[in-house]
Amino acid sequence: xCLGIPGEVVEIQEDHPDLAKVDVSxxxxxxxxxxxxxxxxxxxxxxxxxxxxxxxxxxxxxxRSALEFLETLGKAYQDEMDALRDSxxx
Amino acid sequence: xxxxxEYRDADKARALAAEIARLCGPGREYKFMEVCGxxxxxxxxxxxxxxxxxxxxxxHGPGCPVCVIPMGRVDDAIHIARQPGVxxxxxxxxxxxxxxxxxxxxxxxxGTNIRMVYSPxxxxxxxxxxxxxxxxxxxxxxxxxxPSTAMTVLRAAKEGLENFSVFCNHVTILPAIKAILDSPxxxxxxxxxxxxxxxxxxCEPYRFIVRDYGKPLVVAGFEPLDVLQSIYQLMLQVRDGRxxxxxxxxxxxxxxxxxxxxxxxxxVMELRPYFEWRGLGFIxxxxxxxxxxxxxxDAERLFDLPGVxxxxxxxxxxxxxxxxxxxxxxCKVFGTACTPETPIGTCMVSPEGACAAYYxxxxxxxxRVREASVR
Numbered sequence: 117x118c119l120g121i122p123g124e125v126v127e128i129q130e131d132h133p134d135l136a137k138v139d140v141s142x143x144x145x146x147x148x149x150x151x152x153x154x155x156x157x158x159x160x161x162x163x164x165x166x167x168x169x170x171x172x173x174x175x176x177x178x179x180r181s182a183l184e185f186l187e188t189l190g191k192a193y194q195d196e197m198d199a200l201r202d203s204x205x206x
Numbered sequence: 207x208x209x210x211x212e213y214r215d216a217d218k219a220r221a222l223a224a225e226i227a228r229l230c231g232p233g234r235e236y237k238f239m240e241v242c243g244x245x246x247x248x249x250x251x252x253x254x255x256x257x258x259x260x261x262x263x264x265x266h267g268p269g270c271p272v273c274v275i276p277m278g279r280v281d282d283a284i285h286i287a288r289q290p291g292v293x294x295x296x297x298x299x300x301x302x303x304x305x306x307x308x309x310x311x312x313x314x315x316x317g318t319n320i321r322m323v324y325s326p327x328x329x330x331x332x333x334x335x336x337x338x339x340x341x342x343x344x345x346x347x348x349x350x351x352x353p354s355t356a357m358t359v360l361r362a363a364k365e366g367l368e369n370f371s372v373f374c375n376h377v378t379i380l381p382a383i384k385a386i387l388d389s390p391x392x393x394x395x396x397x398x399x400x401x402x403x404x405x406x407x408x409c410e411p412y413r414f415i416v417r418d419y420g421k422p423l424v425v426a427g428f429e430p431l432d433v434l435q436s437i438y439q440l441m442l443q444v445r446d447g448r449x450x451x452x453x454x455x456x457x458x459x460x461x462x463x464x465x466x467x468x469x470x471x472x473x474v475m476e477l478r479p480y481f482e483w484r485g486l487g488f489i490x491x492x493x494x495x496x497x498x499x500x501x502x503x504d505a506e507r508l509f510d511l512p513g514v515x516x517x518x519x520x521x522x523x524x525x526x527x528x529x530x531x532x533x534x535x536x537c538k539v540f541g542t543a544c545t546p547e548t549p550i551g552t553c554m555v556s557p558e559g560a561c562a563a564y565y566x567x568x569x570x571x572x573x574r575v576r577e578a579s580v581r
Contacts, residue, residue: 119244120350120402120458148327151353151467164405164458167297167347168325169354171464172405178457185429189251191566192557199298203324204331 119196120164120171121186122179123147125157135205138165141183143197146205168205215431222434223257229441236262237393238440239530241383242400243270243558244428250563252430262437265392265530268382268486269400271347272299272556273528276482277516279375280305283344286373286509287318293336294373295329296344298322299556302549306516326358326372333362333370342505344373349406352376352494353467356474359496359503373505374495377481379403380411381492385483387419391531396440398433399425401455408463409453416449427455474500482515484552485525524551527560534561541565 123138134150136157149157149170157163162179163170174182186193230236240246246266249255255264268274280303287294287310294310301310301322310320323329326343333341345355355372362370379400386392399412404425412423422443426436436454443450453459474497481493496504518524521539526532534540534553544550546562553559557566 120405147325148354148357150357151464151470154466164402166402167351167354168327169357171350171353171402171467172458172460174458181429189247189557192247195298195557199322199324203328205325205327206331 119186119189119192120166120182121196121200122162122174122182123165123170124179125149125159125161125163128157128159136170138163138170140165140200141197143201145200145203148205168203218431219257219434222431222438223259226262226434226438226441227259229438229445230259230261231445234261236395236441236444237265238262238396238398238437239265239267239386239394240398240426240433241267241269241379242398242403243273243556243560244401245398245426245433246270246560246563247558248428248430248433250567253567254430254433257434258437262441265394266527266534266560267386267397267530268483268528269348269379269403270528270553270556270558270560271351271377272303273524273552273559274377274382274483274485275300275303275346275375275552276484277305277518278482278514280309281307281516282511282513283320283373284308284310284313284318285512286342286505287313287320289340289509291338291340292319292342293332293339294318294320294342294344295323295332296320297324297346300344300346302555303552304549304555306514326355327361330358330362330367330370333367334365337369340369340371342371342373344375346375348377348379348400348403349467349471350402352471352475353406353464356470359474359500360470362503363500368502371503371505371508372496374475376475376494377483378477378492378494379407380414381489382483382486383415385486385489385492386529387415387421389529392529394421394530395444396422396424396449398436398440399423399451401425401427401459404453404455404459404463406464406467409451409459409461410463412451416451420449422449422452424452424454425459427458483528484518485528519550522551524553524561527551527553534564537561
């Protein structure tokens with residue numbers, strides 16, 4: 117739950133500008149980007165996601181590094197990814 | 207992969223450890239607390255203590271949101287779940303946290319419907335699709351997850367949902383750090399500041415630690431080299447007699463935090479006069495509840511809660527572990543009566559809990575050997 121997982125923004129929803137589709141290690145899910153409204157988020161940006169919300173923007177190198185690191189955590193990361201897979205935010 | 211190597215390279219870790227060792231004064235002991243459970247996880251997973259000189263001790267802090275939930279609140283959640291037509295939701299980590307009368311799985315075996323969700327927005331979706339049930343989201347976590355709960359409440363208000371509410375258990379990290387600094391049983395030389403909480407609150411709020419207590423704090427990233435680099439920065443400050451807030455994790459944490467997230471928390475939530483933390487007891491102004499304007503989404507007002515304070519089992523020493531007074535393996539039931547499969551205390555439940563981290567990664571052997579040799 118406290119793991120921040122990096123995702124790449126692949127689509128902003130036109131009818132709900134607070135929502136965006138992100139790609140996290142090949143898993144595509146919808147998250148809320150409203151907390152980054154002041155900074156602005158565009159397709160191709162990388163964000164750190166906590167419980168379905170983008171909390172901060174990061175660069176691509178940091179995202180890849182963070183993902184590699186999370187994979188070393190084993191079960192804790194797997195559980196987080198399983199939970200994300202089950203998520204159906206809309 | 208260059209970047210990955212840069213942050214995980216063992217030679218770099220050893221070089222950094224050597225620099226840290228050079229900063230150690232003769233005969234001096236150093237104690238630093240890592241506030242965040244994510245750091246505890248890294249420290250044991252990657253054996254950070256194996257790199258450090260023996261006179262540097264890392265003390266685990268209270269920054270594991272599941273670990274600090276008192277048993278009475280679990281019982282209150284189960285009480286809500288037992289009400290007719292209620293579907294309770296929470297994060298997966300909560301499911302095995304023991305209350306006075308068992309955990310959520312035990313409760314479901316007796317007929318309640320408590321489901322795990324990834325996000326409060328998933329709970330909201332269930333409420334939208336199931337107008338026949340009252341969906342309650344048990345919200346837990348520090349400032350990292352509080353904005354998400356607040357945003358979800360705002361969305362529920364906008365949509366006019368009448369069957370969604372939040373059982374709010376959000377806590378704030380600063381009063382807990384202050385409680386530890388005020389506690390007579392703990393002498394610390396500095397703090398590794400929590401990485402992800404700081405993306406929300408920024409670095410400025412830690413100023414009181416350096417100003418009022420004269421202790422340095424370095425906001426740290428989660429890679430092994432981040433942790434070592436942050437310890438190095440702390441050691442430099444101690445050597446120079448400085449106490450400053452530094453941000454080692456600037457590539458993720460902006461100094462000012464996330465002002466939008468802070469604004470949303472303040473709009474929807476207010477500080478409680480006091481809140482019980484497992485192990486730390488009652489701490490003033492240390493937790494959040496929904497504001498009066500959002501009372502219709504507040505499960506605490508919608509349901510009559512028993513609110514009974516339940517003492518931890520006598521054998522459980524999570525409190526001492528959370529304050530950093532005891533190392534996990536010094537607890538009487540660690541690894542015997544209390545294991546990740548059958549946890550007695552919360553520190554054994556969450557992967558961020560100090561006991562689970564020790565248990566899973568077997569890093570306690572070295573410390574035990576060290577202790578044995580001292581005896």
